[in-house]
Amino acid sequence: MKKLINDPEAAVRESLAGMALAHPDLIRVSFDPVYVARADAPAAGKVGLVSGGGSGHEPMHAGYVGRGMLDAACPGQVFTSPTPDQIEAATRAVDGGAGVLHIVKNYTGDIMNFEMAAELRQASGARVEAVVIDDDAAVENSLYTAGRRGVGTTVLAEKICGAAAERGYHLDALAALGRKVNANGRSLGVALSSCTVPAAGKPTFELGPGEIEMGVGIHGEPGRERMPMADARAIAGQLAGTILADLPFARGDRAIAMVNGMGGTPLLELYIVYNELERIARDRGIILARRLVGNYITSLEMAGCSITMVKADDEMLSLWDDPVLTPGLRWGV
Amino acid sequence: MKKLINDPEAAVRESLAGMALAHPDLIRVSFDPVYVARADAPAAGKVGLVSGGGSGHEPMHAGYVGRGMLDAACPGQVFTSPTPDQIEAATRAVDGGAGVLHIVKNYTGDIMNFEMAAELRQASGARVEAVVIDDDAAVENSLYTAGRRGVGTTVLAEKICGAAAERGYHLDALAALGRKVNANGRSLGVALSSCTVPAAGKPTFELGPGEIEMGVGIHGEPGRERMPMADARAIAGQLAGTILADLPFARGDRAIAMVNGMGGTPLLELYIVYNELERIARDRGIILARRLVGNYITSLEMAGCSITMVKADDEMLSLWDDPVLTPGLRWGV
Numbered sequence: 070m071k072k073l074i075n076d077p078e079a080a081v082r083e084s085l086a087g088m089a090l091a092h093p094d095l096i097r098v099s100f101d102p103v104y105v106a107r108a109d110a111p112a113a114g115k116v117g118l119v120s121g122g123g124s125g126h127e128p129m130h131a132g133y134v135g136r137g138m139l140d141a142a143c144p145g146q147v148f149t150s151p152t153p154d155q156i157e158a159a160t161r162a163v164d165g166g167a168g169v170l171h172i173v174k175n176y177t178g179d180i181m182n183f184e185m186a187a188e189l190r191q192a193s194g195a196r197v198e199a200v201v202i203d204d205d206a207a208v209e210n211s212l213y214t215a216g217r218r219g220v221g222t223t224v225l226a227e228k229i230c231g232a233a234a235e236r237g238y239h240l241d242a243l244a245a246l247g248r249k250v251n252a253n254g255r256s257l258g259v260a261l262s263s264c265t266v267p268a269a270g271k272p273t274f275e276l277g278p279g280e281i282e283m284g285v286g287i288h289g290e291p292g293r294e295r296m297p298m299a300d301a302r303a304i305a306g307q308l309a310g311t312i313l314a315d316l317p318f319a320r321g322d323r324a325i326a327m328v329n330g331m332g333g334t335p336l337l338e339l340y341i342v343y344n345e346l347e348r349i350a351r352d353r354g355i356i357l358a359r360r361l362v363g364n365y366i367t368s369l370e371m372a373g374c375s376i377t378m379v380k381a382d383d384e385m386l387s388l389w390d391d392p393v394l395t396p397g398l399r400w401g402v
Numbered sequence: 403m404k405k406l407i408n409d410p411e412a413a414v415r416e417s418l419a420g421m422a423l424a425h426p427d428l429i430r431v432s433f434d435p436v437y438v439a440r441a442d443a444p445a446a447g448k449v450g451l452v453s454g455g456g457s458g459h460e461p462m463h464a465g466y467v468g469r470g471m472l473d474a475a476c477p478g479q480v481f482t483s484p485t486p487d488q489i490e491a492a493t494r495a496v497d498g499g500a501g502v503l504h505i506v507k508n509y510t511g512d513i514m515n516f517e518m519a520a521e522l523r524q525a526s527g528a529r530v531e532a533v534v535i536d537d538d539a540a541v542e543n544s545l546y547t548a549g550r551r552g553v554g555t556t557v558l559a560e561k562i563c564g565a566a567a568e569r570g571y572h573l574d575a576l577a578a579l580g581r582k583v584n585a586n587g588r589s590l591g592v593a594l595s596s597c598t599v600p601a602a603g604k605p606t607f608e609l610g611p612g613e614i615e616m617g618v619g620i621h622g623e624p625g626r627e628r629m630p631m632a633d634a635r636a637i638a639g640q641l642a643g644t645i646l647a648d649l650p651f652a653r654g655d656r657a658i659a660m661v662n663g664m665g666g667t668p669l670l671e672l673y674i675v676y677n678e679l680e681r682i683a684r685d686r687g688i689i690l691a692r693r694l695v696g697n698y699i700t701s702l703e704m705a706g707c708s709i710t711m712v713k714a715d716d717e718m719l720s721l722w723d724d725p726v727l728t729p730g731l732r733w734g735v
Contacts (some may be wrong), residue, residue, distance in 0.1 A: 071594040071614065073671035073707060075633045083634075084670045087677030091695045127669035147670075261404040281404065300408045301416075333666045335702045336460035337417045337480075338406035344420030362424045364697070369668045372703065374406060399732060 070265035070272070070370075077267035081124045081146055088131060092396045095135045102152070104159035105131040106141040116234045116243050117141070117163035120172040120227055121156060122179050123148040125266070126287060129224060129366045132397030138231035139395070140169075147266050147369070148288045150178030156186035160197060168196030168240035172226055172247060174219030175203035198240055200247030202226055204254045204377070206315040207284030207292050218286050221327055221377030222254030224365050225389075228398065232391035246388075250379060255312040258292070258375030259304055260285035262333060264368045283307060287331075287368045301338070305345035308376040313353065318380060320354030325389055327360065327377040332367035334374055339363065342374055359389050365397070403598035403605070403703075410600035414457045414479055421464060425729045428468045435485070437492035438464040439474040449567045449576050450474070450496035453505040453560055454489060455512050456481040458599070459620060462557060462699045465730030471564035472728070473502075480599050480702070481621045483511030489519035493530060501529030501573035505559055505580060507552025508536035531573055533580030535559055537587045537710070539648040540617030540625050551619050554660050554710030555587030557698050558722075561731065565724035579721075583712060588645040591625070591708030592637055593618035595666060597701045616640060620664075620701045634671070638678035641709040646686065651713060653687030658722055660693065660710040665700035667707055672696065675707055692722050698730070 074080045082100065089098040089105075098105050104121070111117060120130045121143030130142035140163035143151035160169045169190070173183045180201065187197040202219035205211075211218050230247045238246065260282040263272035273289035276282060281304070284292025293311075318324065328343040330336070343362045350357050358381060366375070379385070392401030407413045415433065422431040422438075431438050437454070444450060453463045454476030463475035473496035476484035493502045502523070506516045513534065520530040535552035538544075544551050563580045571579065593615040596605035606622035609615060614637070617625025626644075651657070661676040663669070676695045683690050691714060699708070712718070725734030 071612075071631045071705065073594070073634045073637060073667060073675055075635050075674070080670065080674065083677050084673040087673030087675070087680070087695070090680045090690075091673065091676050091693055124670060125668070127673075132669070261406070279404075298404045301406045302408050304406060332668050333703055333705075334406060335458070335665050335700065336465070336697070337413065337457060337702070340417040340420030340424065340460075341408070341413060342406055342420070343424050344416050347420070347423045357423075360424055362420070364669070367668065369670070370666055370705065372404065372666075401735075402733075 070270065072267055074267055080267050081144055085131065085144065095394065095396060099158065102155040102158050104141050104143045104155050105134050106159065106162050107134055110140050110163040111165035113165045114167055115165050116167045116238065116240050117165060117169040118172065118231055118234050119159050119163060119169055121151045122174050123150060125369045126366050128397030133227050133395050135395030137235050137391055137393035138227055138398065147268065150176065150182050153182045153185040153189065156183055157189045160186055160190050164195055170230065170240060170243050170247065171197065171199040172223065172230065173199055173201050174223055175201050175216055176213045177215060178213065196240055198244040200244055200251060202251050204251060204256050206255045206257050206311050211286055212290040220258065220287055221256035221329055221366055221375050222251055222379060224327065225254060225325055225377065225379050226250040228393060229385055229388045231393065232388040235391065250385065254377060254379040255316045256375050256377040257308045257311050258285050258331065259283050259308060259373045260331065261372035264289055264371040285373065287366060289368065301341045302345050305342050306349065309346055309349045312376060312378050316380065318353065318355045323356045323358040323381050323386065325359045325379045325381045326357045327365060328362045329366055329375045329377065330364040331371035331373040332364060333370040333372035336363060339374060346376060358386055405600055407600055413600050414477055418464065418477065428727065428729060435488040435491050437474050437476045437488050438467050439492065439495050440467055443473050443496040444498035446498045447500055448498050449500045449571065449573050450498060450502040451505065451564055451567050452492050452496060452502055454484045455507050456483060458702045459699050461730030466560050466728050468728030470568050470724055470726035471560055471731065480601065483509065483515050486515045486518040486522065489516055490522045493519055493523050497528055503563065503573060503576050503580065504530065504532040505556065505563065506532055506534050507556055508534050508549055509546045510548060511546065529573055531577040533577055533584060535584050537584060537589050539588045539590050539644050544619055545623040553591065553620055554589035554662055554699055554708050555584055555712060557660065558587060558658055558710065558712050559583040561726060562718055562721045564726065565721040568724065583718065587710060587712040588649045589708050589710040590641045590644050591618050591664065592616050592641060592706045593664065594705035597622055597704040618706065620699060622701065634674045635678050638675050639682065642679055642682045645709060645711050649713065651686065651688045656689045656691040656714050658692045658712045658714045659690045660698060661695045662699055662708045662710065663697040664704035664706040665697060666703040666705040669696060672707060679709060691719055
């Protein structure tokens with residue numbers, strides 16, 4: 070696998086250095102320990118919002134640092150949890166006195182390291198709460214996970230909670246909102262190809278020329294089943310069908326939907342999948358009130374896509390529409 | 403090659419249908435003939451801006467339709483020029499009485515069909531001008547091109563001319579501006595893998611496991627040379643070095659730079675390339691005053707990247723900063 074890198078060990082740091090140079094107005098990057106913070110953090114009186122996880126899912130999370138979304142992101146090595154000292158430093162850096170909310174994807178290493186960092190901060194008298202995202206409808210336990218994996222709903226939770234923090238939500242209300250988004254969110258992904266971790270240098274898994282992995286994890290973890298390749302209609306039907314079986318919608322319910330590319334699938338195809346998702350929603354009387362179509366939570370160069378649906382109430386939709394200004398997501402400013 | 407499509411023949415139409423559903427506030431899609439127009443076109447008294455070309459380069463061009471950029475885009479089949487009737491209909495639809503500017507990438511089919519459409523409109527008394535983009539520093543003539551190919555500078559020209567049209571530039575001044583951007587823009591791309599046209603079903607070209615195509619075209623056309631794979635520093639050095647040999651910069655000159663993914667390369671890697679480009683610019687005293695890093699002019703799922711540099715004056719930088727609100731590019735609103 071050919072990659073535009075200099076050295077697998079340095080790839081994350083060099084990429085963050087490029088990010089800092091590309092977005093000096095939005096973010097600043099700390100390299101020791103590694104975290105990305107809003108250029109203007111901390112904001113006095115605002116709850117700080119911190120997320121993080123392994124790299125390789127860009128633009129998530131560092132690309133979502135900025136006004137109306139995250140105050141800081143802690144990138145680990147590719148597909149590797151960030152360390153407690155990174156998270157502790159980021160949490161300290163963005164605490165403007167109103168406490169900090171951690172948004173944590175449900176992977177064992179992430180949970181453990183975010184908890185350790187929170188305890189360190191709490192021992193210094195800071196207020197830190199955590200929301201765990203576990204929205205992957207594919208499987209219960211997985212390679213790096215007890216319970217369900219955290220995937221696409223993370224992006225939507227970061228946007229919605231980021232807007233709420235900007236509006237002045239207190240820490241407890243913000244944590245409750247994050248849990249509401251997670252409880253109403255489900256995702257399912259499909260891989261058409263594997264990805265290759267730079268340090269490994271070979272594909273994470275093997276797929277035959279006519280095979281797909283339905284329910285794949287964002288690190289290439291096994292899904293529900295290895296299936297023969299099918300057309301976009303059948304694949305979208307299976308992704309959405311699994312989600313809607315797990316989180317029933319009534320006619321007239323509204324959703325924020327995401328058709329997400331895993332990194333190696335053309336945008337042309339993602340819009341075809343979105344077209345199918347609209348058809349499915351229309352048939353069931355579900356209103357796709359807001360949507361994202363593009364590469365938002367990727368798995369390096371994996372081909373494939375995921376669908377995320379969050380059942381949305383007025384509060385979530387209103388917060389969704391609030392301004393956001395980050396490298397990866399921007400509107401209203 | 404596995405693709406998230408239903409039918410190769412219908413892929414472009416179904417993708418445009420998904421786009422229309424995803425961005426009802428920004429665009430509307432005509433299907434007979436096929437073009438994408440601003441939801442609020444035509445704007446009375448404003449010069450209309452129309453581009454187009456083969457599909458498979460998304461978000462270009464349809465993703466750049468909206469306020470502050472294109473008034474209409476004419477998507478052909480994948481890697482196939484749009485037909486004169488598409489272009490004629492789009493040109494008519496967005497003519498608010500101040501004439502229409504065509505931004506055309508230099509490929510034989512595109513040039514011919516945009517010219518035919520312009521003549522049809524002119525025969526009806528409309529004013530139509532054209533700017534041809536031919537910024538690819540790789541080769542002089544190519545598979546589908548007499549002269550140089552039109553690539554990344556197209557995106558920057560569409561943004562800058564779109565802002566100028568919004569400000570009320572007259573047709574002749576707008577055409578002169580577009581030609582100035584093109585004259586000051588150069589690009590070079592590199593392929594790490596081929597792409598696969600849906601209707602062909604097999605890779606456009608073959609690359610060995612350790613080989614790259616330096617100077618590749620956006621349809622997979624041959625470049626300058628087949629080289630052994632190298633690290634990001636060497637590749638960025640060769641891309642930027644070729645551009646800067648072709649379009650000399652003096653110390654203190656400013657550029658709008660783009661590090662563009664061809665569709666299959668992770669964002670993590672594109673930021674590494676941008677980091678290298680900043681180093682090269684610093685060494686030569688060139689100021690990268692503005693930049694884009696991401697997938698802006700793609701070649702389906704091709705792995706690789708391109709660098710575009712436009713030597714920018716105050717007028718171009720000021721227009722660059724104006725608001726833009728399209729599916730693929732947005733800021734300031």
